[in-house]
Amino acid sequence: MTLTLKEVEHIALLARLELTPEEKERYQQQLSAILDHVAQLQALDTSSIQTTSSVLPPQARLREDEVREGLTTSQALQNAPAAEKDQFRVPPVFD
Amino acid sequence: MTEITAFTVKEALQALETGQVSSLELTKAYLERIQRLEPALHAFITLTPDAALAGAKAADERRAQLKKAGAALPPLLGLPLAVKDVLCVKDVRTTCGSKILENFKPPFNATSVQKLLNAGVVVLGKTNTDEFAMGSSTENSAYGVTHNPWDTERVPGGSSGGSAAAVAACFAPAALGTDTGGSVRQPASFCGVTGIKPTYGRVSRYGLIAYGSSLDSVGVLGRSAEDVETIFRLMAGFDPRDATSLDRPVDEPGCAGAADLKGLRVGVPKEYFIEGIQPEVEARVREAIQVLAAQGAQIVEISLPHTSYALPVYYLIAPAEASANLARYDGVRFGLREENNGVIDMFMKSRGKGFGPEVKRRIMLGTYALSAGYYDAYYGQAQKVRTLIKADFEEAFKSVDVVAAPIAPTTAFKIGGHGDDPLAMYLEDVFTLPANLAGVPGLAFPVGFDAQKLPVGMQLMGRPFEERTLFRAAHVYQQATDFHKQTPAI
Numbered sequence: 001m002t003l004t005l006k007e008v009e010h011i012a013l014l015a016r017l018e019l020t021p022e023e024k025e026r027y028q029q030q031l032s033a034i035l036d037h038v039a040q041l042q043a044l045d046t047s048s049i050q051t052t053s054s055v056l057p058p059q060a061r062l063r064e065d066e067v068r069e070g071l072t073t074s075q076a077l078q079n080a081p082a083a084e085k086d087q088f089r090v091p092p093v094f095d
Numbered sequence: 096m097t098e099i100t101a102f103t104v105k106e107a108l109q110a111l112e113t114g115q116v117s118s119l120e121l122t123k124a125y126l127e128r129i130q131r132l133e134p135a136l137h138a139f140i141t142l143t144p145d146a147a148l149a150g151a152k153a154a155d156e157r158r159a160q161l162k163k164a165g166a167a168l169p170p171l172l173g174l175p176l177a178v179k180d181v182l183c184v185k186d187v188r189t190t191c192g193s194k195i196l197e198n199f200k201p202p203f204n205a206t207s208v209q210k211l212l213n214a215g216v217v218v219l220g221k222t223n224t225d226e227f228a229m230g231s232s233t234e235n236s237a238y239g240v241t242h243n244p245w246d247t248e249r250v251p252g253g254s255s256g257g258s259a260a261a262v263a264a265c266f267a268p269a270a271l272g273t274d275t276g277g278s279v280r281q282p283a284s285f286c287g288v289t290g291i292k293p294t295y296g297r298v299s300r301y302g303l304i305a306y307g308s309s310l311d312s313v314g315v316l317g318r319s320a321e322d323v324e325t326i327f328r329l330m331a332g333f334d335p336r337d338a339t340s341l342d343r344p345v346d347e348p349g350c351a352g353a354a355d356l357k358g359l360r361v362g363v364p365k366e367y368f369i370e371g372i373q374p375e376v377e378a379r380v381r382e383a384i385q386v387l388a389a390q391g392a393q394i395v396e397i398s399l400p401h402t403s404y405a406l407p408v409y410y411l412i413a414p415a416e417a418s419a420n421l422a423r424y425d426g427v428r429f430g431l432r433e434e435n436n437g438v439i440d441m442f443m444k445s446r447g448k449g450f451g452p453e454v455k456r457r458i459m460l461g462t463y464a465l466s467a468g469y470y471d472a473y474y475g476q477a478q479k480v481r482t483l484i485k486a487d488f489e490e491a492f493k494s495v496d497v498v499a500a501p502i503a504p505t506t507a508f509k510i511g512g513h514g515d516d517p518l519a520m521y522l523e524d525v526f527t528l529p530a531n532l533a534g535v536p537g538l539a540f541p542v543g544f545d546a547q548k549l550p551v552g553m554q555l556m557g558r559p560f561e562e563r564t565l566f567r568a569a570h571v572y573q574q575a576t577d578f579h580k581q582t583p584a585i
Binding site for chain 2: 034035054
């Protein structure tokens with residue numbers, strides 16, 4: 001199957017990725033080839049097959065409700081691109 | 096005497112115990128060797144010589160104190176170790192081979208790392224990896240390619256290529272790696288070392304920077320099955336910080352006292368010996384299976400009929416999980432933030448600039464597979480076929496104890512050999528993906544060389560939580576052969 005350039009742009013927007021025109025063209029080609037390859041899965045009848053959401057039986061468990069040490073504020077902020085007054089600083093979300 | 100940098104873990108621990116070497120001497124020897132040979136190999140993204148030397152000195156002092164007091168010693172006290180740069184080491188730059196995390200210093204240790212620090216290891220540095228562990232050659236690292244110590248014009252495999260090269264080049268006695276689709280086993284094979292991909296849930300994923308969360312596992316690469324098992328056993332076990340960690344006791348070592356393989360049933364799946372496999376790879380693997388037979392194992396031809404579907408299943412599930420996991424790189428709390436005109440623009444630009452081509456490709460693929468209208472046809476169908484792949488193994492393990500198979504269709508290929516063809520690169524993983532999709536353990540070890548003296552590896556896959564059986568079989572094999580003792584001339 002062939003993805004259109006428009007579809008590639010739509011996926012990039014959903015994924016919040018800014019792509020150059022060259023990247024868009026390359027991904028259009030490459031993703032189309034990969035989708036052709038994975039299309040072979042459609043040939044298998046899986047109507048009676050359960051999906052694998054976990055390879056091993058999940059073990060739901062509860063833990064004690066106790067106070068534990070977490071990161072300090074300065075640790076939580078140590079990798080922040082911008083921080084101010086013990087908070088992450090980001091561009092305005094609303095005008 | 097063997098050069099101390101060529102020590103196995105076992106030999107290094109013995110030498111430390113008897114006082115033949117100190118941790119400081121051993122650590123200095125590795126750092127000197129790295130300094131001399133690293134320019135030709137580039138196995139590391141970040142070296143931490145100061146911390147390593149301080150850690151080694153502290154380990155020596157601690158040994159003296161504990162000995163004086165007659166107290167028990169931590170099992171790996173003073174042992175140098177390399178760590179793949181996707182595992183968090185507190186306050187040490189952890190890049191995942193990506194520009195987006197160029198300056199990231201985690202405020203905590205991964206559980207696997209913490210457990211080994213508790214056992215006494217000294218971390219030498221962080222090894223190179225394909226960006227976010229997405230790749231099979233280490234060529235996708237934003238910090239340059241690692242060269243294979245057996246032939247520096249060739250790739251070391253990937254994504255744990257830095258760790259495999261480091262062990263092969265005697266930069267460290269062992270190294271941590273991770274395996275989401277073959278990323279421990281394939282580089283182990285290309286570099287002629289031994290490496291374990293544990294059962295899913297066996298080793299905590301806490302502090303392993305996520306790629307495909309239902310597939311990711313933390314493993315070890317070393318010079319022998321015995322060495323790898325020693326370190327694996329110290330990392331394994333339940334961790335409340337990983338919701339998929341399983342509460343199972345760590346087994347007694349499989350290598351200890353293993354003399355032969357009487358009673359072991361080894362399955363040989365016909366689907367792993369396909370057209371296109373390098374004849375020497377098939378020949379070496381079949382010879383190795385004969386060695387197992389000579390040690391008493393019973394060889395059984397088996398079928399894993401859905402093997403060929405592992406590739407399309409993996410390249411839907413892993414990118415889908417990656418597209419969700421990598422949504423966290425948004426320029427807010429950590430990582431790269433580009434100049435921008437508002438929040439959405441910040442996301443788009445930071446991610447567009449920070450991620451490399453393969454990571455973007457997989458995010459795009461995964462986003463598409465999960466998007467409205469395509470979810471059932473792609474992701475849903477892949478998760479169903481995954482059930483069939485898992486059922487293949489369950490059926491096989493009714494009649495055999497382990498499955499023996501090649502790891503990669505070829506030996507190490509030339510740097511740049513796959514050009515810009517992602518599908519050709521994905522085909523490298525065709526024999527390693529099934530174990531990740533089924534969650535079963537896999538152990539890679541060297542079984543000889545091709546005509547160009549490039550290492551060939553074989554993998555044994557086992558029932559969930561039966562790593563012990565794999566170690567036992569590989570150990571018996573390594574008692575009968577010496578491929579694992581060969582080192583490249585660099």
